[in-house]
Amino acid sequence: MLTERAASLASIFHPVSKQMEQVSSSLALLADKAGLSSDEKLVAHALLGSGKKIRPALTLLSAKILGTPSEKVITMATAVELLHIASLIHDDTVDYADTRRGESTISSKWGGKVAVLLGDYLFASSAMHVCETGNIGVIRRFSETIMDLARGELQEHFSAYNWAQTKEDYESRIYDKTATLFSTAAESGAVLSNASSDKVSALKSYGYHLGMAFQIIDDVLDFTGSESELGKPVGNDLSQGTITLPTLLFIANNPSNAGILSARNGEYTKSTLVKLVDEIRSSSAMDEAIAVCVSHTEAAKESISWLPMNNAHRSLNSLADYVIAHSK
Amino acid sequence: MLTERAASLASIFHPVSKQMEQVSSSLALLADKAGLSSDEKLVAHALLGSGKKIRPALTLLSAKILGTPSEKVITMATAVELLHIASLIHDDTVDYADTRRGESTISSKWGGKVAVLLGDYLFASSAMHVCETGNIGVIRRFSETIMDLARGELQEHFSAYNWAQTKEDYESRIYDKTATLFSTAAESGAVLSNASSDKVSALKSYGYHLGMAFQIIDDVLDFTGSESELGKPVGNDLSQGTITLPTLLFIANNPSNAGILSARNGEYTKSTLVKLVDEIRSSSAMDEAIAVCVSHTEAAKESISWLPMNNAHRSLNSLADYVIAHSK
Numbered sequence: 187m188l189t190e191r192a193a194s195l196a197s198i199f200h201p202v203s204k205q206m207e208q209v210s211s212s213l214a215l216l217a218d219k220a221g222l223s224s225d226e227k228l229v230a231h232a233l234l235g236s237g238k239k240i241r242p243a244l245t246l247l248s249a250k251i252l253g254t255p256s257e258k259v260i261t262m263a264t265a266v267e268l269l270h271i272a273s274l275i276h277d278d279t280v281d282y283a284d285t286r287r288g289e290s291t292i293s294s295k296w297g298g299k300v301a302v303l304l305g306d307y308l309f310a311s312s313a314m315h316v317c318e319t320g321n322i323g324v325i326r327r328f329s330e331t332i333m334d335l336a337r338g339e340l341q342e343h344f345s346a347y348n349w350a351q352t353k354e355d356y357e358s359r360i361y362d363k364t365a366t367l368f369s370t371a372a373e374s375g376a377v378l379s380n381a382s383s384d385k386v387s388a389l390k391s392y393g394y395h396l397g398m399a400f401q402i403i404d405d406v407l408d409f410t411g412s413e414s415e416l417g418k419p420v421g422n423d424l425s426q427g428t429i430t431l432p433t434l435l436f437i438a439n440n441p442s443n444a445g446i447l448s449a450r451n452g453e454y455t456k457s458t459l460v461k462l463v464d465e466i467r468s469s470s471a472m473d474e475a476i477a478v479c480v481s482h483t484e485a486a487k488e489s490i491s492w493l494p495m496n497n498a499h500r501s502l503n504s505l506a507d508y509v510i511a512h513s514k
Numbered sequence: 515m516l517t518e519r520a521a522s523l524a525s526i527f528h529p530v531s532k533q534m535e536q537v538s539s540s541l542a543l544l545a546d547k548a549g550l551s552s553d554e555k556l557v558a559h560a561l562l563g564s565g566k567k568i569r570p571a572l573t574l575l576s577a578k579i580l581g582t583p584s585e586k587v588i589t590m591a592t593a594v595e596l597l598h599i600a601s602l603i604h605d606d607t608v609d610y611a612d613t614r615r616g617e618s619t620i621s622s623k624w625g626g627k628v629a630v631l632l633g634d635y636l637f638a639s640s641a642m643h644v645c646e647t648g649n650i651g652v653i654r655r656f657s658e659t660i661m662d663l664a665r666g667e668l669q670e671h672f673s674a675y676n677w678a679q680t681k682e683d684y685e686s687r688i689y690d691k692t693a694t695l696f697s698t699a700a701e702s703g704a705v706l707s708n709a710s711s712d713k714v715s716a717l718k719s720y721g722y723h724l725g726m727a728f729q730i731i732d733d734v735l736d737f738t739g740s741e742s743e744l745g746k747p748v749g750n751d752l753s754q755g756t757i758t759l760p761t762l763l764f765i766a767n768n769p770s771n772a773g774i775l776s777a778r779n780g781e782y783t784k785s786t787l788v789k790l791v792d793e794i795r796s797s798s799a800m801d802e803a804i805a806v807c808v809s810h811t812e813a814a815k816e817s818i819s820w821l822p823m824n825n826a827h828r829s830l831n832s833l834a835d836y837v838i839a840h841s842k
Contacts, residue, residue, distance in 0.1 A: 280627035299608035302630055303668045306604060310660035313641060317654040325653055326645040332638035340631045
């Protein structure tokens with residue numbers, strides 16, 4: 187591994203810790219004021235979870251690398267986190283997930299109806315926050331990001347069990363599913379700090395590569411993590427028919443593997459699957475997938491290498507290393 | 515009834531028929547180009563249904579009363595219809611509705627997962643269209659409208675079987691559920707035509723009152739319509755615990771009615787319900803509810819009475835009458 191001891195997220199976020207607190211306060215205020223129902227705990231449960239808040243930190247650090255984050259940037263960071271929360275609520279609903287980060291999901295606690303509608307409410311609430319920035323380009327990019335997120339999840343659904351899909355299909359899907367929001371988070375921090383277009387492009391590119399790396403690591407961990415760490419069975423993606431990078435690389439290396447051939451023929455039994463997950467996990471595909479991931483985190487750091495070296499810059503570099511360090 | 519022979523919607527929409535065709539073409543193009551999946555019919559099924567398109571017509575007629583609707587207005591009208599469609603897809607999903615206007619719903623045909631995600635995609639797509647208008651005030655109002663729609667449905671859910679709710683609770687709920695989008699549709703047509711603020715207010719008020727009337731009539735028809743017209747059982751709202759204006763007026767007139775008292779005590783059997791629906795349907799509460807509705811359509815017409823009298827103005831007056839005429 188590149189980094190044996192990664193910095194903690196708290197230390198990475200340190201240059202913007204004050205602004206991160208403001209984001210948390212805004213979410214708490216929203217939970218208080220939503221007045222959605224007599225069941226006051228609903229919005230609080232949705233907003234005050236134990237998420238890592240990497241996306242709003244990205245907005246704030248992108249601004250901080252260039253100066254002091256303005257109020258608009260903090261509002262944008264709040265919007266980015268709200269959008270992420272809304273999208274998780276819908277994902278958990280459609281996937282019938284019972285828990286996330288050890289807490290009950292909204293859908294398991296309040297039912298699918300409330301979860302779908304609360305997700306809609308929070309999507310719109312995130313858009314309202316973006317409107318407060320008054321920047322029409324940022325608002326448009328944000329709306330496009332919501333479209334990307336939904337399309338990414340839809341494509342994942344429609345491409346399940348499609349063994350003919352390519353690495354390009356996978357890349358396009360994880361861009362929609364994950365990297366688009368990372369990219370928007372970083373880009374908007376720069377745009378709202380009135381950065382020059384080359385600086386905006388650099389931070390947007392950083393966000394893109396970090397997001398791609400983040401999703402690839404997530405897909406690797408689905409094979410290498412333990413059930414207790416993942417909160418779901420090992421090989422869960424493949425058992426749902428979701429074909430990710432490790433599987434695609436394994437297929438490329440082992441086109442005649444018996445498990446793959448059976449799966450292609452629609453023979454998808456539990457024992458075939460368990461064997462296939464084991465084979466993929468112990469194959470070179472895992473290291474190859476991690477190497478793709480490392481190439482993204484290196485590209486992320488490279489994108490911003492010419493920007494001023496300061497605490498925020500060092501944090502963005504550490505954040506890229508953090509993603510890799512957590513792949514094992 | 516005020517109007518024995520209401521004008522048809524086609525004749526009401528006539529002053530903006532060319533622009534209505536442009537809205538339909540935009541929706542068809544979106545269905546073609548979404549490229550969401552190999553299952554190409556999904557988006558077409560969602561967008562090319564047989565909806566009445568009252569909301570986009572409202573945007574176009576509000577602009578037309580003041581001049582010729584611009585491209586921005588037509589884009590806004592498309593956004594308004596997209597938002598309505600997205601919201602219906604989620605409503606049908608959370609209510610497990612099998613059909614709408616005689617067609618299978620997205621959720622019954624493609625499953626809840628696809629329906630939730632497609633709804634998200636279309637919400638965002640509607641926001642992208644609004645961004646094209648470049649008007650930040652309209653974009654903000656549109657986001658607020660999406661929040662209202664979700665809150666309205668959530669409040670309906672949380673206030674089910676709550677016999678202590680007031681007429682004010684009901685009014686606030688149907689504003690969120692229905693009138694807010696009518697109001698935004700009309701207001702944005704005026705704003706994007708650069709109308710003066712008093713004209714904007716007049717058309718916004720027209721939209722508000724029309725929307726309130728529209729929802730009240732819908733709630734009346736739930737009692738007076740036939741099962742074949744409604745596509746659902748008579749008294750369906752009450753059987754789901756949804757307390758609407760006719761029921762609230764009936765309670766006010768008959769505080770000691772046996773069925774109401776049982777329901778308040780949580781004794782909510784099927785036979786109690788059937789009897790209660792019958793009693794409400796044959797009570798004076800129905801005419802009282804229609805009178806409230808008429809007061810809204812009259813207020814709608816009154817709001818715009820001082821604006822230039824032209825074909826579009828006559829259409830807006832006819833549209834108000836149309837809503838009432840369809841209450842029986």
